[in-house]
Amino acid sequence: MIKVCLLGAGNVATHLYKAFKSAQDVHIVQWYNRDLKKISTYKNDVTIIDDISKLSEADIYIIAVSDDAISTLSTTLPFENRLVAHTSGSVNIHDLDKKNRRGVFYPLQTFSKEVPIDFNEIPICLEALDKNDLDILTHLAEAIGSTWYKISTEQRQTLHVAAVFVNNFTNQLYRIAHEISDAKNINFEILKPLISETAKKIQEVSPYMAQTGPAKRNDKKTIKKHLKLLEKENHKAIYELLTESIKKTHGVSSPPRTRKEKSK
Template structure:
């Protein structure tokens, strides 16, 4: 049985707590947050505390706190030579205070507290300085049904940049799409099959091969018609920027 102490009460911490609770070989012995009110819902399920001095012994301490807090919280932990990991996509393993054994347990997924998450579909990026610690992270990943990848700090930082393009920027494109459809009294629902098909295609082919649309065809007549229809200056600038990126990628002359 792997004993875990969770620190933090945000989206990632909440989802980790839920999946750990369902896992046969993991026990959350304690949950810490500096504002205890955020944990009172769980007080009948797990020991909660807002005092670092009261932390229990555990196999692993998971800092699911903000990136800026990782260094300070790890320094404030009232013990040493225990295994402490963070869950950040951008913070170095070495930001954890060196009085601890250090590691990273980064789930590569977008988290919203009330949205259901299936950890069997989530890749876990793990890193540790010591082989026994790395083995523990592998076991922890497998215990919640997740596939694990040994990813270095430098790789993880760049992976996080890629994830922003794949998720955050894509979602902003959906927001713009939603705005355009609403302005023109069109149901956003009409576009959902297209969105799903686009995501499905890259399961079987590269994004380069999956690209369609007027830019990849070099159809500048259609592109010009689109630009005339777009009234929002920001949307027009984004359309031009992405169109030129596609034209250049596929060896065509830019606008």
Template sequence: MLEVVILGTGNIAQHLFNTLTTYNDITVVQVVGRNPKALAYFGEKSDIQTSFKKIKTADLYIIAVSDNALGDVSHYLHGKKGVIAHTTGSISMNILQEHKNHGVFYPLQTFTKNQKVNFKTVPLCIEANNNESYSLLKKLAEVLSDNVYDITSEQRKKLHLAAVFINNFSNYVYQIGNDICEENNLSFDILKPLILETAKKATLFNPETVQTGPGRRNDLETIDIHKEQIKNIEHLKIYNVMTDAILSKYGKKL
């Protein structure tokens, strides 16, 4: 039986909790967080605690808090014998070096509360400071997911950067498209098949080979028509930067 303590109550903590509690040989013995309202979600299946000075003994401590709180929270685990791992993409494993057994258990996925995710498909990136810690994290990762990767801290930072471009930035562009539709009495649903097909192509081919659009084909006339229609200054900046990058990539410039 693997005993786990989760520190944090946000999106990643909630999704890890939901997944871990489906296995009979894994027990989440405690969830620790400062927000009583957020902690209530975990109360039916685990002990909950608002004080980080009252953390229970466990085999594994998963720190799932914001990046700027990671260092402070980890100090409360001083002297714990279990493996201590954080779930952050952009912070080095060395932030936990005061602990004898430590590592990283990073799920590379976008998480939203109350939106179910099939954890079997989530890439889990692991790293550890010794063989004992690595073995525990690897064993747990392979139970939860079919996609487990050994990733160093430096590689993980680059992976997180790539994920920001692919997920965060693309979602913001989706929002711009949604705004344009709403402003012109159009349904955003019309664009959803395009979103799905674009994502599908990105998983099947090198994205460079399937680039389309006026920038790709050097259609300056259409580009000018688009720019005339954009009234939002920030949106126009994004359009210009993206279009210029595509033109430059394929041998042309504005």
């Protein structure tokens, strides 16, 4: 049985709480947050505290707070030589106070409190400075059914950048598509099967091989029509940027722009 103290009340902390609570081999000793109201819903199921000095002994302390708060919170912990791990994709393991044993327990997924998450589908990126501590982290990941990967801080930070591209940037493109379709009273639901198929396809082939569309085939007439249809300049700029990126990736050359075209 792994004894855990959870610190934080955001999206990641809330989903980790639910996963730990459901795991047979995990016991949540306490859930700490400086504002008890944010976790009061769970007060009948777990001991909740807002006084960090009252943290009890546990095998691991999971800090699931905003990146900017991790380092400071780790310095306020009222003990030494215990395993403390953060859940951030971008924070260095050494940003945790060295008075304790340091680790990282980073679930690579997008989290929203209201959307259920299956940790069987979530990879956990682990890092520790000590082999025994890595063993605790791996056992915790396995206890909630996750696949885990031993990854360095540099690798994790690179993964975090890549994740922004496949998640945050992609979602922004969904939002733009929603805005474009809404402007013409088109139901966004029509696009959802395409979104699903696009995501499904890269499970079978590489993103490079999965690429289709007017930019890849250098369909200048269609590209020109699309740009004319786009009413907002920022939408046009994004379309042009991504079109050029696809062309470059697939070796499709664009003719040099004339002085007259550049001045338009």
